[in-house]
Amino acid sequence: MNTYTTSEIADLIGIHPNTVRLYEELELIPKPKRNPNGYRIFNDFHIEQFKFARTALKIEVTQRGLRKNAIEIVRTSANKDFDKAISLVSHYLQQLEIEKSNAEEAINIVKEILNGNTQETDKLFLTRKETSEYLKVTIDTLRNWEMNGLLKVKRKQNGYRVYTDEDIKRLKIINSLRSANYSLSAILRMLNALSCNPNANIKNIIDTPKDDDEIISVCDKLITSLKEAEYNAKSMKSHLQSMKEQFS
Known part of the structure; x- marks a missing residue:
């Protein structure tokens, strides 16, 4: 599996290095290993998890705990509990349908x-x-x-x-x-x-x-926002299936 530094991850995902560290603090990605000099070491799963998190949190729908549920899905995926994450996405889609x-x-x-x-x-x-x-x-x-x-x-x-x-x-x-x-x-x-x-x-x-x-x-x-969130949730489900096959 390939490894990456914080700056390399930031460039690949298109975010600021501080955002990389913020995702770690919020437990939206797995805690990376560190070199003897203390620098973080990221891998291919981190890249996919970053992409997954950005899709999940792209639309900020907050009513009825939807934002909180989206974050729970991302954290579950970060722990590689893909089956549970997929189940949570299904429930999330049901919630979005109700709100629509x-x-x-x-x-x-x-x-x-x-x-x-x-x-x-x-x-x-x-x-x-x-x-x-x-x-x-x-x-x-x-x-x-x-x-x-x-x-x-x-x-x-x-x-x-x-x-x-x-x-x-x-x-x-x-x-x-x-x-x-x-x-x-x-x-x-x-x-x-x-x-x-x-x-x-x-x-x-x-x-x-x-x-x-x-x-x-x-x-x-x-x-429109609820429809976009629904579209993103369907993408999340597909992404989780792919991550499950690649990283389980």
Whole structure:
């Protein structure tokens, strides 16, 4: 089996030498042997494990412990427990499928709400406390949505906020999308687009950040990110089978 120095590994994988050491600290690769002078000695398995880890962690999906599970898969592979790692990838794929389904379902719920196919409260006005209880979210959550521009709430003459039927409808949309882990910026992008064009394609808008958005997270393009993570997971499974044959 071929051997490599830290700098050679870094060049082959296309990462900084400090990243090589970080992978070792995080137990994403096996601990390398050392020369008498203390320099690390890597081998062909390390190269494949580096490639595997980079595939596994390329898309940072964090909801429902997905990121944590991806790291567990990588560490299991680093210990050459390939059968267990393959089993974990199968479970990971199932989780991704569930999250994709949740994201799609949230879009359908939004469409139903917009089409008036959901039962609204029969009250004309609700207080913040009543709204919180009705939607089963905290008052802090409502306040956070307002601070992020997702909703502008009217006030009575005494200064108290009141939520109308239209506000409740908007809050139901926000709540459904947040439950599926869409980002606040993605939701705001969709709501703004709908205010300009009620017939806009919701799915496309919420999954497509603007070119001038300064910071874009995976939750700003949730469905695309989940699909990419699913594609990577299938590649991981194939890679593990190959590593099992080569290094068991």
